[in-house]
Amino acid sequence: MKANQLISLICLLSVPSLFWGCDRPEKSLSTDLPYRINWPDFLGDPEELTKLGSIAESIDYITLKTPDSAKVGMMFEMRITDNNIFVLDQTFSLFVFDIEGNFRTKINHLGRGPGEYPGLNGSMINVDNDLIGLHYGSKVFFYDFSGNPIKVTDIKYGSYPVSANWLTDDKYVGLMNVSPLTGESPDDISTIIFDTEGNVLKKERYFVEEKRPESMTSWVERLGHLTRIKEGVLVKEPYNDTTFIIKDDLERIPFIINYLGRHRAPREFLETPMSYNLGENRAPSDVASYIMSYRSFIYPAYFFVTFKNNNRNYSGVWDYRNMKAFSVSDAVAGLTDDIDFGLPFVSPRDGFIANNP
Template sequence: MKYIYVIIVLLPFFCSCRPNESRVKVDISKLEEIIIDPKKGIALPMDSLIKNIFFVKLETKGDNLIGKISQILFVNDLLFVVDNESSKSINVFDMKGSFKYKISHIGNGPGEYVEISNVCIVPGKEQIAILDRPQSRIIYYKYDGQYVSMEVIPFINDYFEYLESGNKAYEIYGMNDPKLGNNKQNSLIVADSTNNLIYSFFKDIYKPEFHYTKNRTLRKFQGNVYYSPNITDTIYLVKDSTVEAKYHINIAEKNVTDMKFETSEQFNDLLNDNYFFNGDFIELKDFTYINVMTPWGYPSAVYVHSKKKVFLNSGVGNHPFFNFLTNEPKARYNDNCIVFDVQSYIILASKDKLYGNKKSDPLLDPLFDNLTEDSNPVLFFFHLNENL
């Protein structure tokens, strides 16, 4: 089977960061095959896949404008909305969308950052951690934005996630930091709470002629950290001393990972006509929600854990908010809910289509009330149907 072949081929590169260079154990015993067949798969209307929908309009004030949302974190009935490009800040809202406060400390001094590379919730503490990649440091704040401490990272990394033990999983694809010794040959390292290396995993395929990267290879859902290595179709569960192969995403039709390519240009050319699992997924309590990259969009599939069965999204549905179930979701909420963020100008552009000949609609009126092109994005919550 393909996924076993890939794992066996890569096993020689799984090495530990300990002095004795013992290899990390990769557990393949629990690997589940998720077959996504665009031609023969069972496609269901969105009315069957989605149980209910609600939205949260993020309150807009003069000092909390959000350009593009990079992350959404849910903490103690609060929404932490990260904008790492435009405002370089974290705006905090309640679950009704009312603005509470803003975390913004741009600068080079103590407790300040140059860039929000990513944000993590610190396990066991009421704190968030901001990775400032240009300055190779992590800055810790309380939930209310009060500065706590700063930690220097002794090696270059792209972003990280916390394991529940306090250990950290770092994405180092293409970093090639000599401080990591032989471990720089791999794309993921796991370190303890003080950044002593425990092990590294998965051979780094970056090279000058091939530098394509997935959207986000490290993801955390409800305490579990998942890693989907670049240009692969396997999702791994990252643990403190081992890596567990969790899912193999088997796209049965025109799968790019089955094809030969040497350069980024060749790979991009293949994407023009073929399918690819770009690492976009949300792990839920009862489902895995998966987006597939295609030449014509990002169709989704729902893998039902209990039945080990896949249902494709037909793209057809009656609810007006299905218009905003596009591309990949930004976050998980509670057990089986996926969250999309939609810019206000996109919503306004769909107004005439959604209303049709109607002047008023009880579903749509609250959404468009006081919404302008300068309003903050709107979050849409789609609760999947547990009876699938």
């Protein structure tokens, strides 16, 4: 295992004229409801494809400098704030670096004793309060950005979220589990909003159009996902194409995503490189017309998606404030003409795509 990991940062925010033009004011998400984005028909018109490298203004490489006693394993999550880089790896350890890649601390309390966690479902980086939340089951383990433990909170609800993300300085959104065959969760709740004390402030019921979808595309979307954007937390519900934003005022606002001529919610919003693979025995006969697997990522200003169709990689950059979209080919293996990138990670930092080549 290498002691130093190399990541790249691709700057998108510095070139607004490529997205909405210098003379066009930025559109607020609060003006048009529901929010709607349309994906260009790149399959019907290959000229709709754009090289992502032509959008990026700069590409910077940062070495994550780790001591021999704190090597980074396979990365599951990476988040970047104005001053820090956070990496959650396969050992359930959270590494904290400054923005230059210098090692700050490592959080690992794996175990079954007081203040220890037997595993992790994920991390919640609260950039407003410089607060790290590591959640497992009904418990959330809070630390400051230096790795000092603050408290352990129990979420006061009958079941626990499988993933969570921060909403405001003291509120979090948790995505609840569902039964894989029935599409039913306890009390039909898809998301809960809870505070740092574990009190549940609000519950959102979910809507299931078909509990056992026949089409493969719907079937692979049986999982729910959520991620943080500037306006709140974007949620994709399990078993259907319902996508919405939970805003800071706890209100639920529809967010409609259209691609390939249909309303489809991306299967994955998480800040991880994980993907879903469907076995050939489960694939329909007309598999070439379906999205086999894909990954999607949210940025404060742009929506970045990667997926595979008919054994070819595609991706898109959506300027969701102005509801414009750009399709990009060969995203995973060729963000630029001469550099081979690894899987992209999301970052809460404006306009940056982070990669681990």
